[in-house]
Amino acid sequence: MKDEPHLQKLVSKIVRLPALPDNVLAIQRLIRAPDTTAETVGQAIARDQALSAQVLKLVNSGFYGFTTPVASIAHAVVLLGFGALKTLLVSTAAASLIGSAFPGLYPHSLTCARIAFILARRQGLDEPDELSAAGLLHDIGKMVLATHLPEEYEAVKKAVHERNLLFMDAETATMGVTHADLGAWLLAQWRLPAQTVEPIRRHHAFDPDAPFAERAAALHLADILARAEGVGDPGDSRIPRPDPRALAALGIGLPDIRPLMDEAFDQLTDLYSGDAAA
């Protein structure tokens, strides 16, 4: 990958990896152990009251397409299955990290997650809940930048404001790497599956031949639509152009835009009131 040396140089400056909390790491270890069942994992989460509360808050945040509230971890495990549970754990921890990076990034991320879910369901993509998680995490590289690379972050912000650039163009201009690369790097360190990591890496650089291209296309469009609806703050005030190849990969044309956005809009009303803090 052409950006690899830039990325390695940048991440070598990060003294400590943005960390997952100990309780999440312990459950991740349990998940990786042979013979662990979803029930065992559910029980381990349920024993940790603070973590249970966070997990249920996220499950009920409109993040998944559940129409009735999920009241218990056992119920969440049944509904989500084992694979989704792994991503959910990381998402739970990441939600508060994203919220602390800069105001407005979490509402933007949650909007992107909801639109990604709707898009996945409408276009018949596999595992819409995993794509929703990718939507929540798609800008986690901005959190890494804001919290672990303060000098670079200031330079990016300055370029965004002085030259009215997209955040990613300001990153490319000042660092040669974008938050998409940084985020994918972090999530790979956190052992998230490639079907979550690769679309995040490609959400601003669609490549029809890259792995999980269809999911990357969905994330690319969900981010654009989240920006169009104006919920939260992705760190700049512009809209990236949709890549026609991404729309083609999804089978989305001009007549699909309005029904898709109308369905999303109906599910964003709580976010406009501004109470979507992480």
Added chain:
Amino acid sequence: MNTLPLQKARPGDVLATDLTTPEGVFALGKGATLSASVLARLDKMGVASVTIRSRSDDDSAAAMNTALAQLAARFAGCETDPILAEIRRVAEDHVRLRFE
């Protein structure tokens, strides 16, 4: 907040400042809601103008205009892309729906 001739004030308007008569006598405190009878009494007392808080429909119109201006700024330069133009049209309709 804006200052209006008394005749333009409406029942339900809320005073943004303390109100005194032309003789300098305190008449009503900041935050008081004007009723039809209070407006009539103020007229008798010779009060010519009142300073009221922005009416909520004005606030809502202003907020909508801000949201539309932000939207226009976000989409500046995107007019040539037909998909983005459609996305913008729908997003604009959604802004209007939010403030209806």
